[in-house]
Amino acid sequence: MLTAEEKNRLAEIFRREEIRELTVATTQRISRETGLSIRAIEYFALEKGIVPRRYARSVGTFTLDGQKKLLQSRVMVVGLGGLGGYVLEELVRAGVGEIVGVDGDVFDETNLNRQLLAGERNLGGRKGEEAVKRAAEINGAVKVTGFSARVEHLPAAAWDGVELVFDCLDSIQARLFLEEKAESLGVPVIHGAIGGWYGQVGIVWPGNRLLTKIYREKKSGIEQALGNPPFTPAVAASYMVALGIKYLLGQSERENALYFFDLENMEFEKICF
Amino acid sequence: MKVEIRLFATFRNGRFKKEVWDLPEGTKVKDVLDRLGINPEEVAILLVNGLDADPERVLQDGDYISLFPPVGGG
Known part of the structure; x- marks a missing residue:
């Protein structure tokens, strides 16, 4: 450095x-x-x-060496809505040195109930740009590069040096694209998804095709009927960042597992594949 | 034979959280789905004894089935 x-x-x-x-x-x-x-x-x-x-x-x-490792790390957050807003916030505060933020959308009023980056002031603002502004307010050591584009349309250079990807998407099709893309780069994906009181997180290791397994030909999930309340994204995002930071610190065990949580009944299930 | 059925998230609506059913030998997972009124297409994660399984799987005494719907929001 x-x-x-x-x-x-x-x-x-x-x-x-x-x-x-x-x-x-x-x-x-x-x-x-x-x-x-x-x-x-x-x-x-x-x-x-x-x-x-x-x-x-x-x-x-994290330990001193761990904190050094985080400052040297480069990760990508795909989707800067409910999950992505909180994931970005925690990564920035943790001091993960370089973050590539990706989202092709702009903020609208339906985002206000749960999306950390959404405010009355920036309705209509590009999510990729708001992410850069938020990070700059919190931690000047972290470099966030924002892309206002869908993940399928990212320039090849956006992926350079990325060692971990956070899947904060809301489209199953885009998630499957991301799984394949990350696999081709040999990079693990921290997956998170939510709907209503429920959510799931897990690590997609290159080759395990966890997302293909759980989504198969499905177009959407229970979120279509239940929506996404204010608290579920923050819980899922925190699990995701905990998984991600453990990986960056070299403390992850390679296992094919998905963690499912239910905030209505305060339940947590580990599912092994 | 006794088989335990564990339902998660929205699969519990109008059904139950956990039940033990007395089933005839040779019952398959898909027969249980049928009785539950759950289309296999609606299931994202289907486990028998905590491990990934298929609707065609023939159940054994003491097995437990876990069913999860797809969650895809962000």
């Missing part, structure tokens, strides 16, 4: 200013002075054992 010369320069600044903890204000100032990115400065600090304060409550869970 840094050249030897840049490291020396930062080491000099950290020594001179006796930096023991890194605040947002200090990071921003050093970035202005040196022209280096916030992310690079945070990464340097972590290498020196200094935890940027914004991650102070995370490192107990």
